[in-house]
Amino acid sequence: MSKLKRQLLAGPYILWMAGFILLPIAMVLYYAFTTTSGSFTFLNVTSITFSVHLKALALSLKLALLCTIICLVLSYPLAMILNHMKTKSQGFIVFIFILPMWMNFMLRILAWRMLLSNNGIINSLLGTLGLPAIDILNTPTAVVFCMVYDFLPFMILPIYNAMTRIQTDIIEAAKDLGAGNITIFFKITVPLTMSGVISGIIMVFVPALTSFAISDLLGGGKVLLIGNVIEQAFMQEYNWNLGSGLSFVLMIFVIASMALMNSRGDDQGAGVL
Amino acid sequence: MIRKSAERVYLFLIFLFLYLPIGVLIVLSFNNSKSKVVWGGFTLNWYKKLFSNSAVMEAFYTTIFISLASAAIATLLGVLAALGIDAMKKHGQAVMLGATNIPLLNADIVTGISMMLLFVRFTRLGMNTVLIAHITFNIPYVILNVLPKLKQSSHTAYEAALDLGATPLYAFRKIVWPQILPGVLSGFLMAMTMSLDDFSVTYFTKGAGINTLSTIIYTEMRKGIRPEMYALSTILFLIAFILLLFMNFGPTARKEIQL
Amino acid sequence: MSKRLIDLQHITKSFDGQTILDDLNLYIRENEFLTLLGPSGCGKTTTLRIIGGFETPDQGNVIFDGRDITNLAPNQRQLNTVFQKYALFPHMSIAQNIAFGLKIRKKSKSYIEDKIKYALKLVNLEGFENRSIDSLSGGQQQRIAIARAIVNEPKVLLLDEPLGALDLKLRQDMQYELIRLKNELGITFIYVTHDQEEALTMSDTIVVMNQGYIQQIGTPQDIYNEPVNAFVADFIGESNIINGFMLKDRLVQILDVKFPCVDEGFGCNTPVDVVIRPEDVELVSPEQGMLKGHVVSLIFKGVHWEMEVLANGYEWLVQTTQMHPVGAHVGIRVDPFNIQIMNKPESNDERAVVSDV
Numbered sequence: 001m002s003k004l005k006r007q008l009l010a011g012p013y014i015l016w017m018a019g020f021i022l023l024p025i026a027m028v029l030y031y032a033f034t035t036t037s038g039s040f041t042f043l044n045v046t047s048i049t050f051s052v053h054l055k056a057l058a059l060s061l062k063l064a065l066l067c068t069i070i071c072l073v074l075s076y077p078l079a080m081i082l083n084h085m086k087t088k089s090q091g092f093i094v095f096i097f098i099l100p101m102w103m104n105f106m107l108r109i110l111a112w113r114m115l116l117s118n119n120g121i122i123n124s125l126l127g128t129l130g131l132p133a134i135d136i137l138n139t140p141t142a143v144v145f146c147m148v149y150d151f152l153p154f155m156i157l158p159i160y161n162a163m164t165r166i167q168t169d170i171i172e173a174a175k176d177l178g179a180g181n182i183t184i185f186f187k188i189t190v191p192l193t194m195s196g197v198i199s200g201i202i203m204v205f206v207p208a209l210t211s212f213a214i215s216d217l218l219g220g221g222k223v224l225l226i227g228n229v230i231e232q233a234f235m236q237e238y239n240w241n242l243g244s245g246l247s248f249v250l251m252i253f254v255i256a257s258m259a260l261m262n263s264r265g266d267d268q269g270a271g272v273l
Numbered sequence: 274m275i276r277k278s279a280e281r282v283y284l285f286l287i288f289l290f291l292y293l294p295i296g297v298l299i300v301l302s303f304n305n306s307k308s309k310v311v312w313g314g315f316t317l318n319w320y321k322k323l324f325s326n327s328a329v330m331e332a333f334y335t336t337i338f339i340s341l342a343s344a345a346i347a348t349l350l351g352v353l354a355a356l357g358i359d360a361m362k363k364h365g366q367a368v369m370l371g372a373t374n375i376p377l378l379n380a381d382i383v384t385g386i387s388m389m390l391l392f393v394r395f396t397r398l399g400m401n402t403v404l405i406a407h408i409t410f411n412i413p414y415v416i417l418n419v420l421p422k423l424k425q426s427s428h429t430a431y432e433a434a435l436d437l438g439a440t441p442l443y444a445f446r447k448i449v450w451p452q453i454l455p456g457v458l459s460g461f462l463m464a465m466t467m468s469l470d471d472f473s474v475t476y477f478t479k480g481a482g483i484n485t486l487s488t489i490i491y492t493e494m495r496k497g498i499r500p501e502m503y504a505l506s507t508i509l510f511l512i513a514f515i516l517l518l519f520m521n522f523g524p525t526a527r528k529e530i531q532l
Numbered sequence: 533m534s535k536r537l538i539d540l541q542h543i544t545k546s547f548d549g550q551t552i553l554d555d556l557n558l559y560i561r562e563n564e565f566l567t568l569l570g571p572s573g574c575g576k577t578t579t580l581r582i583i584g585g586f587e588t589p590d591q592g593n594v595i596f597d598g599r600d601i602t603n604l605a606p607n608q609r610q611l612n613t614v615f616q617k618y619a620l621f622p623h624m625s626i627a628q629n630i631a632f633g634l635k636i637r638k639k640s641k642s643y644i645e646d647k648i649k650y651a652l653k654l655v656n657l658e659g660f661e662n663r664s665i666d667s668l669s670g671g672q673q674q675r676i677a678i679a680r681a682i683v684n685e686p687k688v689l690l691l692d693e694p695l696g697a698l699d700l701k702l703r704q705d706m707q708y709e710l711i712r713l714k715n716e717l718g719i720t721f722i723y724v725t726h727d728q729e730e731a732l733t734m735s736d737t738i739v740v741m742n743q744g745y746i747q748q749i750g751t752p753q754d755i756y757n758e759p760v761n762a763f764v765a766d767f768i769g770e771s772n773i774i775n776g777f778m779l780k781d782r783l784v785q786i787l788d789v790k791f792p793c794v795d796e797g798f799g800c801n802t803p804v805d806v807v808i809r810p811e812d813v814e815l816v817s818p819e820q821g822m823l824k825g826h827v828v829s830l831i832f833k834g835v836h837w838e839m840e841v842l843a844n845g846y847e848w849l850v851q852t853t854q855m856h857p858v859g860a861h862v863g864i865r866v867d868p869f870n871i872q873i874m875n876k877p878e879s880n881d882e883r884a885v886v887s888d889v
Contacts, residue, residue: 003360010357010369013350020409021375024387030431031390078287081280095521100291102513105472106490107506111294114301114309114498121331149294152287172586173619175606175632177684187632191623200509202378210380212470217494227382232478234386244390249381256379270305 022206028251031244044245053229053246060225061253063140065207067147068155071204072197074148075155079196080189082156083163094160103151109217112146115138116218138220146218154207155200162196163189198261206254226250295510302503320506326501332484335400338469343407348461350408351415352453358416359423364526373413384410385477391531401531406478411464418460419527420454426452466513534562537687537720538583543592545578551577553589554744560688560722561737565714567723569731570741571767576724577692579741581674583722584690585612588663607636611688612681616696618673620665626652626676627661639817651679654713671702678713688720695730696781707733730769732756740764761874765807772813772848776873778805784873787844795873807873810851814869815841821863827869 026237035041047053082094092122100108115121116137136142166189174184210226219225226246302320306313323329358369376384388409392402426449434444472487479488486509493502538560545553546711553575560566560667564889568576579585585606593846597700601609612633621629627648634644634752636716639885652658655675668676674694691710695703712735714721725731731738732752740747740755740763748760749815759765762773777785784807798804837855841848854863 006360007357007365009528010355010361011461013354013357013416016350016368016409016412017372018407020391021389022385024391025375028383028387029389047421068773075289077283081284083619084280091521095517097287097291099514099517100295102466102470102472102508104487104490104509105293106487107298107509110490110498110502110506111298112505113494115294115311117299119311149290149309152291154778162320167617167619169615169617169619170621171518172584172606173613173615173680174621174632175586176584176613178607179632179634180607183636206317206378206380210382212382212477213521217491230382230386234389240390243386247386250380252381254378258378265402 005225028244028247031241032248035240039074044241045248047245048249056224056226056229060209063144066144067208068201068205070148071152071155076158079160079163082160098153098157100135108150109146109214111148113218116142138222140223142218143215143223146214151204151208158196159193162193166192167174202258202261203259211240298503299507302507321498323501323504329489332486332489335483336485339403339407340465343404343411343466343468344461347408347411347464348415351412352419352457355416355419355423373416376410377413383475385474389477391471400483403475406474407468411467414463414467415460419456422453422456459520466516537562537597539595541593543589545589552744563720565721565734565736567731567735567738568741569725569738571726574741575744576741580690580692580724585609610686611690612684612686613690614677614681614694616692618677620673620677622665626663630680630683647683651683655679670698693725712733762805763878770810770849772808774806776804778802778804787846791871792868793871795870803876805872805876807872808866810849813848813850814865815852815856816865817865818861818863821865823864827858827860830858
């Protein structure tokens with residue numbers, strides 16, 4: 001088969017992509033910049049400056065950032081410990097820590113909501129210990145907890161994978177040249193896992209920033225994120241132009257955060273996956 | 274020694290954080306009491322109730338159908354695409370891979386909304402639109418699993434087969450296909466898992482009539498939690514566990530842990 | 533003779549219950565080019581890693597310059613290693629790689645810059661400071677690995693099969709480079725390889741190892757001309773290794789023929805291994821030969837012909853500049869000085885490796 005003929009095999013996929021990825025995004029752009037009657041406008045996009053929307057966006061950024069930082073702080077030592085573990089069962093143990101990532105998203109929210117509810121396990125445990133009950137369901141705290149719970153494996157995996165790619169002789173070479181553990185950590189391990197960290201940050205930050213289901217189900221309608229605003233614009237107010245305009249703003253934020261992260265030295269060429 | 278123990282404790286705490294919620298869910302699915310705390314004895318009642326709930330069962334079948342069908346079609350398109358991309362020049366490959374990354378990187382909510390806008394314009398929301406949407410976000414996973422295998426597979430072996438008189442199709446079947454098969458299988462399994470897991474895209478593209486398990490749990494949860502949902506969660510957890518065990522330790526396992 | 537710099541005393545090491553080194557004793561002199569030579573799994577790399585500090589021996593001591601460093605971490609030893617696969621830091625430029633050890637030692641900026649220049653010049657890569665690692669060929673990466681090690685002015689440079697990944701031509705060039713470097717730097721090189729030619733070309737001293745035991749220590753000439761056992765003889769170059777019988781001093785019986793030789797002290801009627809290098813076998817007319825045989829194969833090797841001659845039931849490997857066609861009847865002569873007598877191996881370990889002779 002000639003090269004050209006083989007390239008044609010990608011044809012169906014290219015058509016599919018054009019029809020179901022590019023065209024839909026074009027439609028978002030179209031709705032974002034038109035009024036209901038079809039005339040051009042910036043209003044949908046600029047409506048992000050309405051105080052309700054702005055507050056939702058700010059809260060989304062804050063919670064997503066918080067979630068990302070917590071995930072990073074929890075994951076990095078974990079990945080190091082997993083990487084150092086040289087037992088036969090290492091593969092399985094790593095698997096155990098990655099597994100929750102594949103469990104149904106809704107299921108994970110359900111589990112967390114049940115734990116946090118007023119008459120749930122956590123409060124009854126606190127009760128038996130004689131501690132005051134916490135009432136964090138329907139607060140941003142609960143949302144962040146659940147986000148961390150949901151997205152933690154997405155941080156663990158790329159960092160762990162980046163660590164396993166560091167050859168032991170690189171570490172030995174550093175020791176040989178006089179480096180102690182701290183120097184090795186900052187000069188070798190951290191820079192060589194940076195691509196994994198960046199992948200992890202993107203994979204946690206983007207879904208956290210854009211999620212609406214977690215805040216919807218754990219925020220009790222009191223935690224309004226930008227995702228919720230968009231969802232409501234589409235599914236409750238049927239204002240597609242406004243929803244598209246805000247989606248456009250969200251896309252800009254996602255792209256900007258990725259560009260920002262990728263500019264921070266993704267020298268290993270490791271993609272997000 | 275102290276360091277070792279500290280590491281163990283840390284691992285255990287994260288493990289608890291990840292699994293305690295699920296563990297409690299599983300235990301409660303067998304609990305003969307509506308309380309979230311008190312153990313009222315072992316029962317399979319919630320499972321019976323679940324299986325007699327026609328809405329849930331219908332969502333279950335829909336989910337299975339969508340995930341199998343979307344994974345199969347995505348695998349077909351994805352393998353063809355990977356073969357095509359592999360034959361392209363460097364520049365073409367970069368463009369194609371960039372485009373392939375869009376659904377992976379884009380926010381789920383935007384992917385869902387954008388497709389909804391398209392579908393509503395040209396057709397009615399329903400099973401077909403969910404299927405198309407799932408195929409769309411599944412294809413990249415297949416491509417990203419198959420392409421590395423293609424790159425690893427030796428072109429010289431393929432050329433050697435041609436040299437020995439094989440037709441291109443025969444050479445593909447006997448030389449290339451066995452080498453990429455593990456990637457195809459793991460791509461298929463990954464696509465299936467992504468489809469099973471999806472909520473956001475389904476939510477926006479499903480229309481009124483149909484539900485998948487994710488969307489039905491969402492709807493139920495908004496009303497309040499019923500113990501049948503624990504039973505459903507337990508079943509879903511077991512399905513994911515078995516699929517993943519197979520993916521990571523089965524015959525198609527790669528060295529690196531799968532995403 | 534210069535003083536002993538490193539002393540390995542009774543080193544024993546095993547992994548997963550498998551003994552890699554068994555009571556190894558070895559000293560390395562200052563300013564010596566010492567090569568650990570042996571097949572894979574012979575313990576040579578483990579020995580090097582113990583000297584480098586990457587492994588701790590189960591028993592025994594490593595003495596460096598009079599000081600016991602057995603349990604000292606690698607980063608506290610006055611020696612540097614050139615790794616087999618270079619182990620360059622992929623995220624750093626060449627200059628940063630070379631500066632790594634110096635920065636840890638808190639050297640001044642100007643000192644570091646001078647050192648980088650000096651080291652790059654030494655390895656013939658001037659002007660490469662800001663290149664990235666990926667842009668280098670294998671041979672260049674190896675030179676950078678050497679430069680990165682030597683800027684720290686180690687007393688000893690450990691080289692773990694550093695030329696293993698290079699192609700033949702480059703490997704030969706690098707052998708001369710290494711000899712030059714060693715002479716310019718005036719430090720001790722401990723070199724690990726399984727390539728006998730590398731060992732013979734570069735070393736002052738060769739340590740032949742097999743299955744965790746040292747088989748022979750000596751100069752390249754010693755090792756080549758007077759191998760102490762069949763393993764060494766076979767590992768260093770091609771040889772005819774034949775079962776023999778020492779009838780008395782200076783007389784050995786090989787293949788039912790008595791050969792005068794120069795060896796003494798093996799006793800009377802002792803079974804021995806006899807080594808005769810292929811270039812030492814003289815082919816003469818059948819009447820003049822001590823043995824009669826005929827040529828069974830003939831290959832042109834450039835500088836000489838290589839033949840196999842069947843005589844008295846043994847196929848002799850012969851290298852000579854005179855061609856005899858296949859089937860030709862020839863006689864075999866060996867000069868007494870070229871007959872090397874060795875005791876039969878005593879341990880099972882030694883025996884295991886000569887069984888294929």
